[in-house]
Amino acid sequence: MISDTTETFRILTCYYRPKPGGFCKRLFRGIRALLDRGHTVHYLAVVPFPIEHPNCHFHRFPWPEERTSGYLFWGCFHLLAPPMLLWLGFRYRTDRAFAFGHTYSLFLQPLRLLKRVPLTLFLRGDTLAKHRTTGRTELLVAIERFLEGLAIAGTRLQSVSEVLLNRVTARHSLLLPAECGILRNDIPQCPALPQKRELPxxxxxxxxxxxxxxxxxxxxxxxxxxxxxxxxxxxxxxxxxxxxxxxxxxxxxxxxxxxxxxxxxxxxxxxxxxxxxxxxxxxxxxxxxxxxxxxxxxxxxxxxxxxxxxxxxxxxxxxxxxxxxxxxxxxxxxxxxxxxxxxxxxxxxxxxxxxxxxxxxxxxxx
Structure with missing residues (x-):
């Protein structure tokens, strides 16, 4: 469901650190769009996002910036991020939350359940398909599937494609989102390029x-x-x-x-x-x-x-x-x-x- 309200909100999100590529480019674009329309955004991360705005507030996850990989980091991040986000939600009275990817939606689920904060999950890709193509064990895929179900349950799920939405929701018969929709990526406005092409x-x-x-x-x-x-x-x-x-x-x-x-x-x-x-x-x-x-x-x-x-x-x-x-x-x-x-x-x-x-x-x- 899409809201037409002009009310402003305090919004919480999370992503571990900025990275090159389309995922973070789209995440930061979304945050800037919220800020441009008067909303306040709080986020939990190890490294601050490249966004300068008085209503954008960075909350540091306590971890060395140069060591954001490996089992130790991800184990600690999975363990500590949910209670930290819950505390941030109550401390700053956030009334909306969103996540890019089901892992970060899972971290925000305690806030949705305990504070009744609406949670929007923007589904950007199929993690299970990626695991299978990289040869992960069936046990790991099964665990990831269960966590995916917990992550989408009760959310406002916005998928980047119809194929992805159907594939993910078909995997879960009990743990279902409250709402489903599709928000495709757009074609950017770009200057025209010279059309003459030669060899090589x-x-x-x-x-x-x-x-x-x-x-x-x-x-x-x-x-x-x-x-x-x-x-x-x-x-x-x-x-x-x-x-x-x-x-x-x-x-x-x-x-x-x-x-x-x-x-x-x-x-x-x-x-x-x-x-x-x-x-x-x-x-x-x-x-x-x-x-x-x-x-x-x-x-x-x-x-x-x-x-x-x-x-x-x-x-x-x-x-x-x-x-x-x-x-x-x-x-x-x-x-x-x-x-x-x-x-x-x-x-x-x-x-x-x-x-x-x-x-x-x-x-x-x-």
């Missing part, structure tokens, strides 16, 4: 370098593509970076595969002719939406999450490196003409993703 084609993958993003498939693709035809730029860092670098060196692809690290998004898209997203699973990828906003053509894996925001002609089968290679090679033949065809397909369905996301977010919380 500049292809990119943007996001965490990890198993779920499936950059190994792109290395399979570019192993058979000549450097004068196309270049691959990997934007981002992550747990698979060293593995990917070693393979590029071992298979002599350094002349056509480049590791760019984290780069501000506005600097990426003028340097990219084609975005490649072979993900095994997604929420609603910000990189794809930014590419659509800048008019950059996209080829993505044929998974349900991509199918909600991209036309069928932009989707390619998972695990079929030959099919991806053929498409990239095909695009190098008259690249300007071929890629314009993809852009026309994308523009036909992109309008429904152009909306005031900030206003929609704010109306979901109070």
């Amino acid at each position: 084609l500049r292809a990119a993958c943007v996001g965490m370098l990890e198993h779920g993003k499936n950059q190994q498939l792109l290395l399979d693709v570019f192993k058979e593509i000549k450097a004068e035809q196309a270049q691959l730029y990997l934007y981002g860092t992550g747990p698979d970076e060293q593995l990917l670098r070693e393979r590029v060196q071992r298979e002599n692809m350094t002349d056509r595969v480049h590791f760019m690290g984290w780069v501000p998004s506005e600097r990426i898209w003028p340097e990219v002719d084609l975005l490649l997203m072979p993900s095994l699973h997604e929420g609603a990828p910000n990189a794809v939406l930014e590419a659509l906003g800048y008019g950059v053509p996209v080829l993505a894996s044929d998974i349900p999450e991509h199918g909600e925001i991209l036309p069928a002609k932009c989707l390619l089968p998972l695990g079929n490196a030959t099919g991806w290679r053929k498409w990239v090679t095909f695009s190098t033949n008259e690249p300007d003409y071929r890629l314009r065809e993809l852009i026309r397909e994308q523009e036909a369905i992109a309008d429904r993703l152009r909306f005031d996301w900030d206003e929609a977010f704010v109306r979901c919380v109070p």
Whole structure:
């Protein structure tokens, strides 16, 4: 349910620390939208968020900033964050709460139950799917599923996609949210880019370098593509970076595969002719939406999450490196003409993703 009230609220949230990538970018955007409309935001974190505002209040979780990983940290964070958030809620008389992700919703559940504070959970991705693709044990997946149920129970659940909402709610027959809705990511307003594309084609993958993003498939693709035809730029860092670098060196692809690290998004898209997203699973990828906003053509894996925001002609089968290679090679033949065809397909369905996301977010919380 979306509220039309103009009343202002004291709102509590939690996230352990700022990180590069679309998740935190969207979280901070939501907080700024609340602040711009007169609300007060309190948050618990180890490291302060990059938000300067008199109504935004940082409450420090007592932990060394350089040690926010590992079993010890996460064990202590899971144990101590719920009572700290409960205390903050009573101390500052917060009357609304929200969380990005079910872990942080779980931490805020005591506040919802004991203080009757409405809790909005913004579901950004499928943690269980991620666990399965990374080979976690079935016991760990079962525990995570139970905790997910506790986290969504009684909340105002706002999913980033219909596929994700249906998948998560289908897993829980007893622990159900009070309300359900969908708040998609929007396509940002972006300046027009020069349209002329020449060889070598500049292809990119943007996001965490990890198993779920499936950059190994792109290395399979570019192993058979000549450097004068196309270049691959990997934007981002992550747990698979060293593995990917070693393979590029071992298979002599350094002349056509480049590791760019984290780069501000506005600097990426003028340097990219084609975005490649072979993900095994997604929420609603910000990189794809930014590419659509800048008019950059996209080829993505044929998974349900991509199918909600991209036309069928932009989707390619998972695990079929030959099919991806053929498409990239095909695009190098008259690249300007071929890629314009993809852009026309994308523009036909992109309008429904152009909306005031900030206003929609704010109306979901109070």
